Amino acid sequence: MKIRAFTAILVCKVIRGLAKLMGRGSSLPGKYALKICPDILSELKLPELSIAVTGSNGKTSTVEMIAHILKSNGLKVAYNKEGSNQIEGVVTFLIGDSTMEGRVKSDVVLLEADERYARRVFGYFHPKYFVINNLYRDQMTRNGHPEWIRSIIADAVYDDMELILNADDPLVASFGKDRDGTIYFGADRLPSDTEKHEGIYNDGKYCPICKKPMEYEYYHYNHIGKFRCTSCGFARHDTDHALTTVNDAGDHASVIIDGEYEVPVFFTGIYHCYNILAAFTASVVAGIAPWKAAESLGGYILKSGRISDFTLGKVEGRLLLSKHENSVSYDRSIDVVVNDKRKKSVMIIVDAISRKYYTSDSSWLWDINFEKFKDADLDKIILAGQYCDDLAVRFDLAGIDSSKIEVFESVQGAADFCKEKLDSFLYVITCFSDKEKILSIVTRRELA
Amino acid sequence: MNVKILYLYPDFMSLYGDNGNVRILERRLKDQGFDVEITSRTITDTDITFDDVDFVYMGSGFESNRNLVAAHLAQFKDSLVKAIDDGVPMLFTGNSYDILGDKIVISKSDDIKGLGIFDFNIIDQTEKRYTGDVVLEDEEKRQLYVGFVNRAGVPKGEGSLAFEVTKVIGNVPLTRDGVRKNNLLGISLIGPLLLKNPKIAESFVKIICERKGAEYKEISYPHSEKSHDKTKKALLNAEV
Ligand SMILES: [Zn+2]
Helix, strand or coil: CHHHHHHHHHHHHHHHHHHHHHHCCHHHHHHHHHHCCCCHHHCCCHHHHEEEECCCCCCHHHHHHHHHHHCCCCCCCEEECCCCCCCHHHHHHHHEEEECCEECCCCEEECCCCHHHHHHHHCCCCCCCECCCCCCCCCCCHCCCCHHHHHHHHHCCCCCEEEEEEEHHHHHHHHHHCCCCCCCEEECCCCCCCCCCCCCCCCCCCCCCCCCCCCCCCCEEEEEEEECCCCCCCEECCCEEEEEEEEHHHCEEEEEECCCEECCCCCHHHHHHHHHHHHHHHHCCCCCCCCHHHHHHHHCCCCCCEEEEEEEEEEEEEEEEECCCCCHHHHHHHHHHHCCCCCCEEEEEECCCCCCCCCCHHHHHHCCHHHHHHHHCEEEEEECCCCHHHHHHHHHCCCCCCCHECCCCCEEHHHHHHHHHCEEHHHHHEEEEEEHHCCCCEEEEEEC | CEEEEECCCCCCCCCCCEEEEEEEEHHHHHHHCCCCEEEEECCCCCCCCCEEEEEEEECCCHHHEEEEEEEHHHHHHHHHHHHHHCCCCEEHCCCCCCCCCCEEECCCCCECCCCCCCCCCECCCCCCEEEEEEEECCCCCEEEEEEEEEEEEEEEEEHHHCCCEEEEEECCCCCCCCECCEEEECCCCCCCHHHHHHHHHHHHHHHHHEEEEEEECCCCCHHHHHHHHHHHHHHHHHHC
């Protein structure tokens, strides 16, 4: 082993130890290790089994579910926790789990791979399995667009990796073209499917390979569904593992995989189901018996906190966490509101688009299907935050009765209005970056 | 009175909420009392004519789509050029104006021929995405435009580019941007720039009124004005 690599490991471990003492976890140790030895990743000796997960949505929960399944089946798993899916973070957690000689001690290395960093990280080592869950329009201020991200992921795909792909997402499935041994997961036809495309834009309209029009037998949501190119023959691949049933019976919600493995779930949001299916598939491919994988998943309660119930004065409400700059996640939250048949109100908060950067770019608001609110029995629509004017123009053009719309520069102002004037159930749709602004005002009730 | 908007490639070049521009303009034209008819043409169509249209719009797309559009639209270039010469107002946003130049240079592949209406080249790259907020100065109209750029390449051909890029927050190696000829405007800003730049929306509406022989009515759009002011302030104050 090179002396530089040894020094890098030593420094990384020391800084990590100090950071831990001060109660801080960060990717700083990895940053120093990379400065000392830029190719430190290729110096590490990894276990036989390694799995990387990428996609626009659900990387963290999928990785956490896989980790849980593997751990409950007796394997020692090293994986990067939320927020450290960049190269510095990967170096930090791998060295943290390695001996001074650079041998990673766990049985499995599990990696949440940011789409843009996979290219750098996989230059040094190739995970055995690479799960690609979905490619949507997400955070385009940094990610460009889905086809751009696809090209960047393609740079990180090597011949010796085995791909585990979402068969229902054409852009993702296109990675499997002319590639033997690829594993596919997908959903069978579900009652909630539509035959017509719903949404403002359709990223499945044209074939990702030949750019000719595609046809869909059905859509699960957005461009996810059973597609077929009218020209080059590219079509949804048969699946190795499939979501066969979704039971949405109140307290006993569950999904059934491969017609026999039932997994009780907290909520049956469709892309949450895909995360479960991806985790199940990856674990089974990695050698866990399917019934054991399902059993472990069933015992696992998601800590994601996507939903919070609250009261605001006498108003009862529910926060639906979405992602700013991700129209697909907003569309799913809108579905929840629209499918609630009560009279209700909805508050949309866009105050800080990201916690990490400022941008004026609110173009993603025009990709969200707010038009669906037109036919929902809505009492009031409250638009709040720094970007309230952008929201106001967007909602004006959604064709929604303007007397229902209230616009507030501050979240506090919007909350005060609801407290005084509202007598309907209140849904709040916002992002991680803005959720505390409302949660710090309301009284939270934990979900049973 | 009827106003006809031709929306080019709405399903093929529609990456950043670009539909907003057409909808904002439609709204403003209706407020002026026009009946608005929106027709669209896309990559699978074999006929595109610019005769008899009052406004033309195209938005951003995947670079691969843009390249196909360059070849597709070339078939109808004569009609397009005639309409530009006749002063038909047109708006090309994001990377859709790339195809109006001489060529698009892409690495590891042949150049893409542009329509040659303007004298610039686009130099694409695949290493990094060029993204960031920008402020553009329109020296001729003494106005500032604000918005976001999200591109794979930048235009080279300083002399033919209309606006000075006075501020960039992010990674956008632009010093000048945008093209203008008669009533055609091409600009790198993505998405519904007519929302954040009400002056551009207003000028298009004025041109359309004038060409239609209708009297322009002064109407204020306070949310749009506020969004412009807030954005301008934030961008001008931002440290880079
Ligand atoms: Zn095809």
